[in-house]
Amino acid sequence: MKTLKINDKESHYFDISETERIEDFPYSLRVLLESLIRQKNDKNIDQAYIQAIKDYLKREVGQETVFLPSRVVLQDFTGVPAIVDLAAMRDAMLKLGKNPELINPEIPVDLVIDHSVQVDFQGNEQAFLLNSKKEFERNRERYEFLKWAEQSFDNFRVVPPATGIIHQVNIEYLSEVISEKDGLLYPDSVFGTDSHTTMINALGVLGWGVGGIEAEAVMLGEPSSLTVPEVVGVRLIGKLGVFATATDLALTVTKILRDEKVVGKFVEFFGEGLKNLSLADRATIANMAPEYGATCGYFPIDNETLKYLRATNRSEEIVARVDAYAKANKLFYDDSYQPHYSKVIDINLEKVETRLSGPSRPQDMLELGDLSHNFEKFVEQQKN
Incomplete structure (x- = not known):
């Protein structure tokens, strides 16, 4: 645990900056890692769950871990x-x-x-x-x-x-x-x-x-x-x-x-x-x-x-x-x-x-110029 002074006020935090190759971890996984390290003792979190996050850099995804949001x-x-x-x-x-x-x-x-x-x-x-x-x-x-x-x-x-x-x-x-x-x-x-x-x-x-x-x-x-x-x-x-x-x-x-x-x-x-x-x-x-x-x-x-x-x-x-x-x-x-x-x-x-989407699903994306043709096609599908 380290001390951080902000505007003359001292606070503490669990430091992950010294984790080996921390810069290589995606930022989202750094949040998961900090959560596990911080709550390891209070929640009896197994060291294996922490190691599972660290093993990401070995391309070993799919291992079980846990997350307790704040x-x-x-x-x-x-x-x-x-x-x-x-x-x-x-x-x-x-x-x-x-x-x-x-x-x-x-x-x-x-x-x-x-x-x-x-x-x-x-x-x-x-x-x-x-x-x-x-x-x-x-x-x-x-x-x-x-x-x-x-x-x-x-x-x-x-x-x-x-x-x-x-x-x-x-x-x-x-x-x-x-x-x-x-x-x-x-x-x-x-x-x-x-x-x-x-x-x-x-x-x-x-x-x-x-x-x-x-x-x-x-x-x-x-x-x-x-x-x-x-x-x-x-x-x-x-x-x-x-x-x-x-x-x-x-x-x-x-x-x-x-x-x-x-x-x-x-x-x-x-x-x-x-x-x-x-x-x-x-x-x-x-x-x-x-x-x-x-x-x-x-x-x-x-x-x-x-x-x-x-x-x-x-x-x-x-x-x-x-x-x-x-x-x-x-x-x-x-x-x-x-x-x-x-x-x-x-x-x-x-x-x-500029894009349009639909008429029923957001992934059904089309350009503005294709609207007329797509609409006619959709109407025909509904008729059939």
């Missing part, structure tokens, strides 16, 4: 059943004559209420208030339960309705990128009960979607099993043209990566084109990971990350922490050295053009 984010559709399960566990503890308050999430859990939102009123100044009132009438029992849960469980917060979509809230408010607890610094990482939790990877935060049972297990301190993945590097070249949008880029990336069959793999973006993508652009690409089949589409921490943290009103203390820690622990993007990837795919941003 927090969990739930949406209300899948999250409510998980919290009901915790409440049921408390009832069971009470029947056994034990202390029910022993049942608590071991890591921070945020539940964002967004999936129950419906629009009944529109086109007038009172629409927002009327919709909010209707929403509370419809969901009164659920909201009362969640309010009880927030007051009863430790490490559990509820983000109220009308705040925003879960992924927006996660990236704009909940994540600090580098967290601090009791003077210990560590990378933020997250599991979510929504497949598009992957959007958070745009911020340099490793995370992906899991099922409700897996989320519950992690909430209660149980590491999640996974095999060491192949990490596909996507080298970004140049910058987007004047008329190309983030959507055009996301559809292009989705088409290319689906053709490359990245299912079950980590995808990590790098290259000189990285600096030409705003964090909003990165979020669009990272959000599409379920569509191109990867576990995550990871963007390392860099100056764009710091810029975004300031733009979303994070404190200068948080920004300084992210900057200092990421650089000290080899998690800050270094364009002078390319990590070892299982495979490298080049994407020239300058060649991205």
Whole structure:
């Protein structure tokens, strides 16, 4: 463990910078490695799981390891059943004559209420208030339960309705990128009960979607099993043209990566084109990971990350922490050295053009000029 002084404040962290050939590891695997080393003693993590990550450089992927993210984010559709399960566990503890308050999430859990939102009123100044009132009438029992849960469980917060979509809230408010607890610094990482939790990877935060049972297990301190993945590097070249949008880029990336069959793999973006993508652009690409089949589409921490943290009103203390820690622990993007990837795919941003997708699948991409022919072909298929 090392000491890091940031603005006259001393904190501690588990150092991975001295790991043999650390620069050769993809940044996403460095986050996994740090998590295992930091929690090795507290969670009785087998040394073999740490070695499995290190063996990546020997091209020995597929070995079993574990991952315990630093927090969990739930949406209300899948999250409510998980919290009901915790409440049921408390009832069971009470029947056994034990202390029910022993049942608590071991890591921070945020539940964002967004999936129950419906629009009944529109086109007038009172629409927002009327919709909010209707929403509370419809969901009164659920909201009362969640309010009880927030007051009863430790490490559990509820983000109220009308705040925003879960992924927006996660990236704009909940994540600090580098967290601090009791003077210990560590990378933020997250599991979510929504497949598009992957959007958070745009911020340099490793995370992906899991099922409700897996989320519950992690909430209660149980590491999640996974095999060491192949990490596909996507080298970004140049910058987007004047008329190309983030959507055009996301559809292009989705088409290319689906053709490359990245299912079950980590995808990590790098290259000189990285600096030409705003964090909003990165979020669009990272959000599409379920569509191109990867576990995550990871963007390392860099100056764009710091810029975004300031733009979303994070404190200068948080920004300084992210900057200092990421650089000290080899998690800050270094364009002078390319990590070892299982495979490298080049994407020239300058060649991205206006694209359309569909009508039913995002990977069914076509150029604007082909729209008429494709539409007629689709209509004929439906007739037949």
